[in-house]
Amino acid sequence: MNRWIEPWYVAYAILGALASGLAVILIPLVVTGGGGGSTVIGTAIAAQNVGALTAPFWGGVADKSKAYRRIFFGGFLLIGLGFLAFTLLHGAGAWFAGAFLIGLGTAASNTVASLFVVEFTPPAEWGVRISWLQTFNAGGSVIGMFLAGWLAPHAGTLIAALLVLPALFVGGRGLPVPMEERLPRFGGMHRDTLARLVKRVEPMTASVITRIHHPRLRDFALLGPAMRSAFGMFLAGWFCFSLAVSAFSSLYPVLMLHSFGMAVSRSSTLIAIVTALSIPLYNLAGRMVSRFGPAAMLGVGIGARAVALLGLGVVALTHLASVSVVPAVILFTLFQGIWPLLSVAANDLAAVSAPFGEGAAMGLFNAAAAIASAVGAILGGVVADQLGFGAVSVFAGLVALGALACVVPLARQHFSAPESV
Incomplete structure (x- = not known):
């Protein structure tokens, strides 16, 4: 080793x-x-x-x-x-x-x-x-x-x-x-x-x-034909999904405090523990994607996060956390713990669904996520200021449902996950 x-x-x-x-x-x-x-x-x-x-x-x-x-x-x-x-x-x-x-x-x-x-x-x-x-x-x-x-x-x-x-x-x-x-080999x-x-x-x-x-400048020239393909639907869905996640995650410690009365020490411990426990799940996620296909598994992952976000919104807006914080902990565990499946499925679907080379596909995939994350962080803050922290979870959940609507049609098509490297 x-x-x-x-x-x-x-x-x-x-x-x-x-x-x-x-x-x-x-x-x-x-x-x-x-x-x-x-x-x-x-x-x-x-x-x-x-x-x-x-x-x-x-x-x-x-x-x-x-x-x-x-x-x-x-x-x-x-x-x-x-x-x-x-x-x-x-x-x-x-x-x-x-x-x-x-x-x-x-x-x-x-x-x-x-x-x-x-x-x-x-x-x-x-x-x-x-x-x-x-x-x-x-x-x-x-x-x-x-x-x-x-x-x-x-x-x-x-x-x-x-x-x-x-x-x-x-x-x-x-x-x-x-x-x-030395000649560069990073081709x-x-x-x-x-x-x-x-x-x-x-x-x-x-x-x-x-x-x-x-992403390279020439990659963006491919956006036109890409958006008329299955990859375009995937890219739109991933943009919405990244925006939703960023709207929630950017405010995480403050949102957990105001929505569920969870002290920062507890919310930071929660995310650390769930993240650590999810790391060994990548192998399982890879096997599931290979068996059921990346589009179907991406839909499962996005759906799970949409449910978790909407559930967190309901708990916050109905003040159920004042009775017990357990539902919020369970829902956030689902939200964070499903990431290995989302990560493997999304990366594989980006590679196999594009009507052009994998390099351009991965460049556009990462660009969409980066731009959406920046926009989502600002929108999440605006929603919190205008409507409260509970509304942020609901907003993020609804946007995630929009992402799911883009991905579900892809699950009916046959995409083979790329071989592991």
Whole structure:
């Protein structure tokens, strides 16, 4: 096992703790503690997602300059500056800038982390190495989610900024040093293969897998014919689904507090535990997708999340949580725990339903999710400010039903899941 693990993987675990753990919980808490409303929270999360969209830029710079180490470390420094902005500054402008820096740095370090594998190891080892890389990232994310709920918001952002230092120290151990004569091997075929290798944690921002195949300008020229095909229906459904999930998840700790009276320490522990328990389910999800088809299983996953979101809305609006919080816990467990099935099915359906190459399909798939996530974060905040947090869950559930309506017709068609890689 040790031959597949490098010391710098610990730095990637810290990156998971920062970007997919601490930021998810602490950004909403700092904003609301500073007097910002839900719309400001949503806009800050949207700014983080916009920063994450710079992954193609960092990948291009790395390919041309071979400055992998500088970009990797620079990404951590940007994340540290972002968390320091939340610690030391106040106001919407500072929060937006800090969130953008966190997303920007995450995109830089994530993109180069994948390149450290595919540029410097044999192709036969990529699957195992990236699987371990994502396992470290997932573990860090779970630990970050758990810790964030037990820290005072500003203390938490300060600790997050300081965590960059050990990441820089550990990250310097074992990182390959590129040779000037080395030729890039990160071609389109390799991106297509890696795009579906491992999807261990639902990312709030860019991750090594969800951004490993970036949309290119020529991909968008294919949108016209794509929207008249089964892939177009899938893409519309995934856009609606990503919007719905972002509207709910961007407000998670504040929403759970106001809707169900669940303290931040408990809600952060809940999401950490459910996420950790769902990680081993990817193999089962893969078998189910292979047996029943990706479209059918995607419909099951979206339907489960729609039910969970609408159920959470009913519990919140009828104040059932004042009697028992158990229904909210069960419904959220369904919401979060179904992610492995959704991830595997969606990635496979994107690959097999497109009327063109898999590379363009994965690029458009990731672009739709990224744009929808930014829009959904803002809309969720607006709904919360205007109608209350209970209405956010209902809104997200109804949009998820719209996504289901797009996917159900695809389940009647025969799509074969691609072979595992």
